[in-house]
Amino acid sequence: MAKVKKHKRVTVFDIVNVTVMVLVGLIMLLPILNLVAKAFSSEGNVIAGNVLFWPVEFQTGTIQYVLMTPEFSTSFFVTVTVTIFGTLGAMLLTVMAAYPLSKPHLKGRKFFLYIFVFIMLFSAGMVPNYILFRTLHLTNTIFALIFSGMLSSFNLFLIKNYFETLPEVIEEAARIDGASNMRVFFSVVLPMSLPVLATVTLYYAVGYWSNYFAGVMYITDASLKPLQQYMFDLVTQATSLQDTTGNFSDVSQAMNVSGENIRAATIVVSTIPILCVYPFLQKYFVKGITIGSVKG
Amino acid sequence: MKKKGGTLKYLRQNYDLYLLLVPALVYVLIFHLLPMFGILIAFKDYNMFQVPGNPFLSILESPWAGFKYFEQVFKRPEFLQAFANTLIISVYKIIFTFPLPIIFAVFLNEVRSTKFQKGLQLIVYLPHFLSWVVIYGIFVSFLGSTGVINSIITGMGLEPVSFLMDSTKFRGILVISDAWKEIGWSSIIYFAAIAGLDQECFEAADVDGATRMQKIWYITVPSLLPTIVLMLIIRIGNIMNAGFDQIFVFYNPTVYDVADIIGTYVYRMGLGKLEFSTGTAVGLFNSVISMILVLSSNFIARKATGKGIW
Numbered sequence: 001m002a003k004v005k006k007h008k009r010v011t012v013f014d015i016v017n018v019t020v021m022v023l024v025g026l027i028m029l030l031p032i033l034n035l036v037a038k039a040f041s042s043e044g045n046v047i048a049g050n051v052l053f054w055p056v057e058f059q060t061g062t063i064q065y066v067l068m069t070p071e072f073s074t075s076f077f078v079t080v081t082v083t084i085f086g087t088l089g090a091m092l093l094t095v096m097a098a099y100p101l102s103k104p105h106l107k108g109r110k111f112f113l114y115i116f117v118f119i120m121l122f123s124a125g126m127v128p129n130y131i132l133f134r135t136l137h138l139t140n141t142i143f144a145l146i147f148s149g150m151l152s153s154f155n156l157f158l159i160k161n162y163f164e165t166l167p168e169v170i171e172e173a174a175r176i177d178g179a180s181n182m183r184v185f186f187s188v189v190l191p192m193s194l195p196v197l198a199t200v201t202l203y204y205a206v207g208y209w210s211n212y213f214a215g216v217m218y219i220t221d222a223s224l225k226p227l228q229q230y231m232f233d234l235v236t237q238a239t240s241l242q243d244t245t246g247n248f249s250d251v252s253q254a255m256n257v258s259g260e261n262i263r264a265a266t267i268v269v270s271t272i273p274i275l276c277v278y279p280f281l282q283k284y285f286v287k288g289i290t291i292g293s294v295k296g
Numbered sequence: 297m298k299k300k301g302g303t304l305k306y307l308r309q310n311y312d313l314y315l316l317l318v319p320a321l322v323y324v325l326i327f328h329l330l331p332m333f334g335i336l337i338a339f340k341d342y343n344m345f346q347v348p349g350n351p352f353l354s355i356l357e358s359p360w361a362g363f364k365y366f367e368q369v370f371k372r373p374e375f376l377q378a379f380a381n382t383l384i385i386s387v388y389k390i391i392f393t394f395p396l397p398i399i400f401a402v403f404l405n406e407v408r409s410t411k412f413q414k415g416l417q418l419i420v421y422l423p424h425f426l427s428w429v430v431i432y433g434i435f436v437s438f439l440g441s442t443g444v445i446n447s448i449i450t451g452m453g454l455e456p457v458s459f460l461m462d463s464t465k466f467r468g469i470l471v472i473s474d475a476w477k478e479i480g481w482s483s484i485i486y487f488a489a490i491a492g493l494d495q496e497c498f499e500a501a502d503v504d505g506a507t508r509m510q511k512i513w514y515i516t517v518p519s520l521l522p523t524i525v526l527m528l529i530i531r532i533g534n535i536m537n538a539g540f541d542q543i544f545v546f547y548n549p550t551v552y553d554v555a556d557i558i559g560t561y562v563y564r565m566g567l568g569k570l571e572f573s574t575g576t577a578v579g580l581f582n583s584v585i586s587m588i589l590v591l592s593s594n595f596i597a598r599k600a601t602g603k604g605i606w
Contacts, residue, residue, distance in 0.1 A: 017407060
């Protein structure tokens with residue numbers, strides 16, 4: 001990736017450039033550090049606005065409080081469940097469909113491809129989707145969260161494009177040995193595609209983890225709210241007095257100001273799983289975006 | 297036209313390929329194509345309980361309303377405002393945030409230490425993986441009444457600023473938070489393009505005694521131009537997408553005048569106030585315009601750069 005550079009003198013350009021880049025890094029980091037610091041600072045200092053980028057009167061009580069809040073653990077569990085089963089289901093749908101679509105000889109291939117392009121371009125809209133979910137009795141069930149966004153055409157094309165780059169000769173060799181299409185798919189194609197599979201798995205998983213709007217649309221039962229929706233209620237009720245139904249109440253503001261460190265702690269705890277997988281995420285995501293996002 | 301026997305033989309040999317497609321097609325049929333039928337709601341006086349217990353069949357049974365709901369909503373000032381806001385916020389985002397990832401990629405590439413490059417990339421990609429709810433939490437913590445920025449402002453003896461409740465600042469906050477979240481992520485494609493550049497040009501320029509800025513301006517930027525043009529066309533094609541997920545979390549009634557976009561308007565009308573027909577009508581209007589724009593931009597991109605989104 002990086003080009004080999006000859007050792008040269010450090011110039012003014014280098015100094016200015018590195019300084020600006022360090023500033024960019026700080027702009028990205030400081031707001032996050034500020035939130036983390038608030039999560040670990042004592043409540044009084046948070047309200048007084050004394051907390052900058054390092055905890056003042058360090059304590060872990062707020063984090064413990066969040067972890068023991070029943071609503072938090074319930075919604076955390078909902079999100080973990082949805083992320084696991086949603087990602088599994090999504091990968092099955094996507095990978096299975098991508099293989100036949102990568103075969104130029106497939107009859108009707110164009111037609112199927114157009115269907116997947118079409119759903120990427122045109123959506124019936126919020127109301128028809130909501131009415132459908134109501135009719136199927138999916139609202140206020142965990143399936144509403146799992147089925148929302150279970151197939152992304154973008155991811156489908158990513159995998160399909162990757163399959164198309166695999167050398168046809170290897171598949172042919174397996175076929176000559178008498179392997180069926182399925183056999184070739186599972187024993188030859190999939191093992192050669194682990195990088196793109198990892199990438200797309202992570203795309204889906206992060207998508208499910210971060211999705212708050214499916215909850216807002218389809219879930220009103222508190223025991224089924226995903227983590228992001230729980231936080232949405234927590235954060236927006238405190239600041240704009242809005243709840244997920246778009247209604248506004250003006251009682252919560254005064255009450256919630258003191259909850260600022262709780263909000264900070266909730267956000268920090270909810271983000272830890274993302275941070276744990278982030279190093280892998282970064283590696284594969286970058287790969288994914290350069291593999292096949294733009295097609296020639 | 298091939299012989300029928302050939303097709304049958306083909307299907308017998310490859311039926312399993314079609315079986316692999318079935319789950320995805322069933323999903324698309326239920327969750328993407330079936331709702332298309334619900335578009336009829338826009339043209340009907342929809343009553344969800346027309347057929348008890350079946351909101352979907354109720355669509356068929358509800359009386360026709362023609363274009364009544366379109367005519368009504370196109371006259372509403374809130375709708376026109378939301379339409380205008382969608383375009384304004386999108387244009388702001390294009391003007392202010394589109395160039396940043398390019399500049400960032402070009403200059404980070406000039407940093408000599410690869411370790412520094414990798415480390416900074418690790419930091420700037422991070423916000424992309426955080427949900428908008430989390431980003432909002434971070435911004436409230438930073439910009440709120442007890443936030444760092446206001447501590448500095450009051451420290452200087454000035455009045456605290458309520459950034460998120462002020463119509464004059466709200467669009468700025470949307471643009472800044474969007475830039476903060478996506479600048480790193482959007483720069484990846486430019487990094488990849490720079491990494492693929494031919495090194496000989498740079499070596500030749502070295503021999504000719506070109507400065508760093510000259511090399512950037514006369515070699516790096518021109519060779520990035522096709523990528524930039526492609527990304528810009530795609531971005532403009534998505535102009536109807538002003539960032540629903542972001543605005544839905546960030547906005548509040550005090551800033552509706554500047555922040556309400558079509559998506560949020562549809563949500564509040566269609567699902568908040570249960571004006572299903574109005575919500576569907578506006579949603580349909582939005583979907584049709586978006587599709588036309590994306591299709592045109594893809595067409596233009598193919599003409600201009602030979603590449604497209606699909």
